[in-house]
Amino acid sequence: MKKLIFSFLMLALMAGGIFLLPSCKQNQAGKAPYKALIVTGQNNHEWKASTPILKQILENSGLFAVEVAQSPEGGKDMSNFKPVFTKYNLVVLDYNGDAWPAETQKNFESYVAGGGGVVVYHAADNAFREWKEYNKIIGLGGWGDRNESDGPYVRWRDGQIVRDTIAGRGGSHGRQHPFRVTTREPEHPIMKGLPANWLHSMDELYSELRGPAENLTVLATAWSDSAKGGTHQHEPILMTVGYGKGRIFHTVIGHAMGDSTQPAMECVGFIVTLQRGAEWAATGNVTQAVPYDFPQFNTESKWSLFRPLEFEEILANLKNYQPGDTRYNLQDLTNYIRNNNDGGEKYAKLETALLRYLQGTGTAASKNFILKELSIHGTDKALPVLKKLEKDEETKEMARFASERITLQYSN
Amino acid sequence: MSEPKKIDRRNFFGKMAVGAGAAITLPYIIPSSALGKDGAVAPSNRVVMGLIGSGSMGTGDMHEFMGKPDVQMVAACDVDKQHRESAKAAMDAKYGNSDARIYSDYREFLAQEKIDAVILALPDQWHGIIAVAAANAKLDIYGQKPLARTIWEGKKIIEAVEKNNVIWQTGSWQRSEAHFHRACELVINGRIGKVSFVEVGLPDGSPTYSAHPVQPVPEGLDWDMWLGPAPSAPYRGVCHWDWRWILDYSGGQLTDWAGHHIDIAHWGLGLDRTGPIEIDARGVYPRDGIFDVPVEYSIHAKYANGIEMHYANARQVPHGMGVCWYGDKGWIHVDRGERLFASDPKILEEKIGDNEIKLYRSLNHTQNLIDCIRSREETITPCQVAHRSISAALLGEISMLTGRKIKWNPDTQEIIDDPMASRLLRRPFRTPWKLEGN
Known part of the structure; x- marks a missing residue:
C-alpha cells in the first residue's frame, strides 16, 4: 500500500507537480514567502527520484515556492543552460554532470557572493572538481579523482574539528546502513533543539571528503564504522559554508534509490535538517519547530510521504487496529497530539475529531487506545461521549478510566 | 478500623515506652517454630516478619531476611497459589516444621498476623494501597522500590508511615554498598569541586514484542486481585515479571531503576529530600506488540541549585550504566560490580576528614532495617527519600506523556501552571479499591 501511494505520488510529481494532497496546507505554494530553485538534470545518482522529493520537502516547509532548472542530458549542448539564480532566495544543487557554461558559472558565483542561499x-559535492570557486562554495567534495591537492580532510578528533592534510583520495563510502548523527554545534540555529544524537535511516555515509574547507563549520558528524567499510573516523555530515555574503548549507545525506523505497530521504532527520538548513541558507534564521517524532538516539523515524501525516489520515490508519498489531499507527496519533496540543483552539479541534472517531466504526482496540490518550490530554468536553462508551462492553473500562482520570484532583 | 488488634509490639523489644502500651498488651503470640532449632537468639528477641508478594523479588527478599538469626519469617501472602505455597515451603524447610501461614488476600493477612514487620514486593499498581494499609496496621516495612506508581500515592504512604511511627526501609540496596557510599561521600565533600551536571544511566527498555493473545487465566491465579486498582484487562499472559512493560502497572525500566541510580545521584548531592524544578523528557515507545512503556528515554532535569541531571537509558550517556557526577575539578562515575572511577584516580584515595560530611553508613541493607526496628532510628533509605527518587522519574514520565516541559515545585510538590499534567500525578483506582482514609 505504502509503495502504491509512493509510486502514484512519484508519477504525479514527475507529471508536473500536481498537488495531489489538497489537505496539506504546506502545498499552497502561492503563499510561500521565499523562492527556491533546484538545479538538476544530470547525476550519477537517481535525480529523477530525488528532485521531486526535494521539491516536496521544501514546499512542505511552507516557506518555499520551488521551481526546477533541468539541464540537458549528459553529453548534449549545455550552452543554453542559464538559470537566472538571482530570481531566487535559495538554490538547491542536485546536479553532478557536465560543466555549466562559463556565463552560468560566473552568475552562480556572483549570486552566492552577493548573499544568495x-x-x-549529497552527490552535488561530487561535481566540478576543476571549478575552483564551486569547491569553495561546497567546502568539501569527493570523487572525480580528488586528492590532497584539493584540500584537507575535515574530521572530529579528540573533542574538536581538525583539518588533516595527509595524502589520500577524496571521497568514499562503505556499505549503506543506518548510522548515528552527532551534533557538534548545538547552538547553531539549524541544530538548536535537535537531539544530541539521532539514528539516521539506511544511507551512504560519505567519508574522506576533502576541499578548501574555508569558512566551514561542521554542524554534525557520524562515526564511519570500519566494520561497514568505513574509515574509522568521525566524518562531517552536516556543514555550513560562508562564501562572500552567501550562506551555504551542505548535507551529505539523503541518497536516493532507484526503486520505490527511499529510507534515507524518508528519514525525518534528513527532511527536517534539510528544511532547517534551507531556511537558514535563505534567511539566516530558522523558525521551524522540531517535530516530536524526530529520530532519537537509537530509534529511526520516517515519513513515507516526506511529510507528517494529516490527522484524518492517521485516524483512517487506526480503524482496523487489534492488540498485537504494529503500533506505528498508534504512535503517529500520539505524536500528532503531542505536536499539536496547544492547550487551546488547535487542541479543541483535535479533541472533537477524536470524539467523532470514538462514535464511529473503528475497532474497540483502536477506541481503547484513543481513550487512553484522552485520559492524558482530554478535557471535560469529552465526558458526555465517554459516558456513552461506558455502556459498550468492549470500551467501558477504558472509558471509565479516561473520565475518572480527566476529573481526578491531585490535591485531594 | 482495627485498633484493638495492634498492641504496642515495640514493648516487645523493651526499647520503647514501657508504660502506656503494656497495659493493654495481650501476650504476644510466639509461633511455635520460634522455639525451634536456632537457639542463638532468644525467640523473644527475634523480629517476626511476613511477606506480601512472594514472586521472584519477594522470594529473594524473604531468603535474605530468613538468613538472619534474629529474624523469624512466619507468613506469606500472594494472589498466585503457586507463589504463596512455595514461600510457605521455603519457610517450613528453614524452620523444620509446617507452621508458616499463607493468605491470598492482603487484608486478611493484615487482620490476622500479629507480626513486627512485613516485606512488600508487589507490582507497582498495588504499592500505595497495601503500603498504607500495612503502615496503618503499624507494621514496620521493607518496601520494594519504586515507592509508588504515582506521586500522590507516595505522599499518602509517607503520611501513613509518619502517623503510625513505622520504620521503613526501601529496597534501594546500593546505599549499603561501600563503593556507592564512598562515591557519594567524595562528591558531597567537594572532591570534584562544584558539581554542575550529573548523568544517570539506566537500563535500556527491552521488552519482547510478541502479540500476547487473550488466554485462560492459569489455575491458582486470582487475576482480578492481581490487577487490583489497575484498569480491568483480559489476561494475555502478562503477569509475573512482564507486568513491568505496561503503563497501567509500571513505568518500565525508568521507574524500576530510579530507586537505584537516581537515588544515588541525589544522595551524593544532598538532594534526596527535594526534587527538580524543571523536567523535559522524550520517550520512544515500542513499535510492535502490546507493551507501552518507553524503550528509549531521555530526561533532562534542572534543580533549584542550578545542577542539571540527565537520566537516560544507558546507551545514551557516555559512561553507560550508573551515576556520573561532573564537577569543576573532575568527575566520578559509580556503578554496580564495585565499579568506581574518577577523572583522576587520586581523587578516589582522598580521605574524608573528621569535620566533613559523613553520610549514613550501613554495611548490610536488610540488617539496617532490623537494627532500626530495634532502635527506632531512621533507616538508610526511608520512604521520604524513596519518594523523591521515584518522583524525579515519574515527572519525566508525565513530560513524556504530555509532550511538554514540566515545571515542578519540590516544596509543595505541585506542577506549576499545567492542570492537565497535574492530574497525571495520580491515577484513578478501579472500584472498590481505595487508599485507606481517602
Whole structure:
C-alpha cells in the first residue's frame, strides 16, 4: 500500500507537480514567502527520484515556492543552460554532470557572493572538481579523482574539528546502513533543539571528503564504522559554508534509490535538517519547530510521504487496529497530539475529531487506545461521549478510566 | 478500623515506652517454630516478619531476611497459589516444621498476623494501597522500590508511615554498598569541586514484542486481585515479571531503576529530600506488540541549585550504566560490580576528614532495617527519600506523556501552571479499591 501511494505520488510529481494532497496546507505554494530553485538534470545518482522529493520537502516547509532548472542530458549542448539564480532566495544543487557554461558559472558565483542561499545536497559535492570557486562554495567534495591537492580532510578528533592534510583520495563510502548523527554545534540555529544524537535511516555515509574547507563549520558528524567499510573516523555530515555574503548549507545525506523505497530521504532527520538548513541558507534564521517524532538516539523515524501525516489520515490508519498489531499507527496519533496540543483552539479541534472517531466504526482496540490518550490530554468536553462508551462492553473500562482520570484532583 | 488488634509490639523489644502500651498488651503470640532449632537468639528477641508478594523479588527478599538469626519469617501472602505455597515451603524447610501461614488476600493477612514487620514486593499498581494499609496496621516495612506508581500515592504512604511511627526501609540496596557510599561521600565533600551536571544511566527498555493473545487465566491465579486498582484487562499472559512493560502497572525500566541510580545521584548531592524544578523528557515507545512503556528515554532535569541531571537509558550517556557526577575539578562515575572511577584516580584515595560530611553508613541493607526496628532510628533509605527518587522519574514520565516541559515545585510538590499534567500525578483506582482514609 505504502509503495502504491509512493509510486502514484512519484508519477504525479514527475507529471508536473500536481498537488495531489489538497489537505496539506504546506502545498499552497502561492503563499510561500521565499523562492527556491533546484538545479538538476544530470547525476550519477537517481535525480529523477530525488528532485521531486526535494521539491516536496521544501514546499512542505511552507516557506518555499520551488521551481526546477533541468539541464540537458549528459553529453548534449549545455550552452543554453542559464538559470537566472538571482530570481531566487535559495538554490538547491542536485546536479553532478557536465560543466555549466562559463556565463552560468560566473552568475552562480556572483549570486552566492552577493548573499544568495545554497543547499548542497549529497552527490552535488561530487561535481566540478576543476571549478575552483564551486569547491569553495561546497567546502568539501569527493570523487572525480580528488586528492590532497584539493584540500584537507575535515574530521572530529579528540573533542574538536581538525583539518588533516595527509595524502589520500577524496571521497568514499562503505556499505549503506543506518548510522548515528552527532551534533557538534548545538547552538547553531539549524541544530538548536535537535537531539544530541539521532539514528539516521539506511544511507551512504560519505567519508574522506576533502576541499578548501574555508569558512566551514561542521554542524554534525557520524562515526564511519570500519566494520561497514568505513574509515574509522568521525566524518562531517552536516556543514555550513560562508562564501562572500552567501550562506551555504551542505548535507551529505539523503541518497536516493532507484526503486520505490527511499529510507534515507524518508528519514525525518534528513527532511527536517534539510528544511532547517534551507531556511537558514535563505534567511539566516530558522523558525521551524522540531517535530516530536524526530529520530532519537537509537530509534529511526520516517515519513513515507516526506511529510507528517494529516490527522484524518492517521485516524483512517487506526480503524482496523487489534492488540498485537504494529503500533506505528498508534504512535503517529500520539505524536500528532503531542505536536499539536496547544492547550487551546488547535487542541479543541483535535479533541472533537477524536470524539467523532470514538462514535464511529473503528475497532474497540483502536477506541481503547484513543481513550487512553484522552485520559492524558482530554478535557471535560469529552465526558458526555465517554459516558456513552461506558455502556459498550468492549470500551467501558477504558472509558471509565479516561473520565475518572480527566476529573481526578491531585490535591485531594 | 482495627485498633484493638495492634498492641504496642515495640514493648516487645523493651526499647520503647514501657508504660502506656503494656497495659493493654495481650501476650504476644510466639509461633511455635520460634522455639525451634536456632537457639542463638532468644525467640523473644527475634523480629517476626511476613511477606506480601512472594514472586521472584519477594522470594529473594524473604531468603535474605530468613538468613538472619534474629529474624523469624512466619507468613506469606500472594494472589498466585503457586507463589504463596512455595514461600510457605521455603519457610517450613528453614524452620523444620509446617507452621508458616499463607493468605491470598492482603487484608486478611493484615487482620490476622500479629507480626513486627512485613516485606512488600508487589507490582507497582498495588504499592500505595497495601503500603498504607500495612503502615496503618503499624507494621514496620521493607518496601520494594519504586515507592509508588504515582506521586500522590507516595505522599499518602509517607503520611501513613509518619502517623503510625513505622520504620521503613526501601529496597534501594546500593546505599549499603561501600563503593556507592564512598562515591557519594567524595562528591558531597567537594572532591570534584562544584558539581554542575550529573548523568544517570539506566537500563535500556527491552521488552519482547510478541502479540500476547487473550488466554485462560492459569489455575491458582486470582487475576482480578492481581490487577487490583489497575484498569480491568483480559489476561494475555502478562503477569509475573512482564507486568513491568505496561503503563497501567509500571513505568518500565525508568521507574524500576530510579530507586537505584537516581537515588544515588541525589544522595551524593544532598538532594534526596527535594526534587527538580524543571523536567523535559522524550520517550520512544515500542513499535510492535502490546507493551507501552518507553524503550528509549531521555530526561533532562534542572534543580533549584542550578545542577542539571540527565537520566537516560544507558546507551545514551557516555559512561553507560550508573551515576556520573561532573564537577569543576573532575568527575566520578559509580556503578554496580564495585565499579568506581574518577577523572583522576587520586581523587578516589582522598580521605574524608573528621569535620566533613559523613553520610549514613550501613554495611548490610536488610540488617539496617532490623537494627532500626530495634532502635527506632531512621533507616538508610526511608520512604521520604524513596519518594523523591521515584518522583524525579515519574515527572519525566508525565513530560513524556504530555509532550511538554514540566515545571515542578519540590516544596509543595505541585506542577506549576499545567492542570492537565497535574492530574497525571495520580491515577484513578478501579472500584472498590481505595487508599485507606481517602
